[in-house]
Amino acid sequence: MNRALRIIFSRYGIVVIILVLVLGVIALANRRQETPLDGTNGVDGTDGAASSEAFTEDDGFATEDCTGDDCYAEEELPQEAVDRAVEFTAAWLNPGGSGQAAWFDSIEPYMTAETAEAMTGVDPETVPAEEISGEPAADGSKVSIPLDTGTLTLTMLEGANNWTENGWLVSAIDWEQS
Structure with a gap:
């Protein structure tokens, strides 16, 4: 037990612990970026198209970089x-x-x-x-x-x-x- 603690708290042990933590954070960040809208399979095995329809419906608000027929001009102030x-x-x-x-x-x-x-x-x-x-x-x-x-x-x-x-x-x- 004493030998294991000496290895863990040595320079090399601390480097390994930090490396494992960094890789864990990177893995969680990559996993979080996966959404049904990125083309991957959804949790239910679909291609994600059904769940993305709600996000592509026109909500009536234009974005700053919007161009084309789908954009709405902001109403002028009276x-x-x-x-x-x-x-x-x-x-x-x-x-x-x-x-x-x-x-x-x-x-x-x-x-x-x-x-x-x-x-x-x-x-x-x-x-x-x-x-x-x-x-x-x-x-x-x-x-x-x-x-x-x-x-x-x-x-x-x-x-x-x-x-x-x-x-x-x-x-x-x-x-x-x-």
Whole structure:
């Protein structure tokens, strides 16, 4: 027993243990990649075609790299959503130099509850721009608004919050420095 433990905990024993662990992980990873959609036989002995039909049905959503007749153009945002995004941006820029609480109160009605929660505690001094410098552009559910130091991209969502029964709300905020 003592001799076996000496062999296992020697340099060579540890190398063998590590090698076995690495090969085990690789084997599990390869096994996990096998799916009925990769052309291998399914568990039930079929060629996988029956189970892949559900995955190839058109779900109505287009992918970014989609080309051809099977793609759907994203619906354009109505002008109301673009206007709401511009109103949010005007409040977000904090033109009056309000403190944190007043600034948050001014932007909260424009956001979904989740976005408002994420913005809680944000200091308005960290807003990286001072004014809108161009016309907003809608692309799918996003509105890009050029500002003096970059572009603010807002993802708009139709919904409700404590201030709006049913309207367009900001569900995500993205900033790109120019």
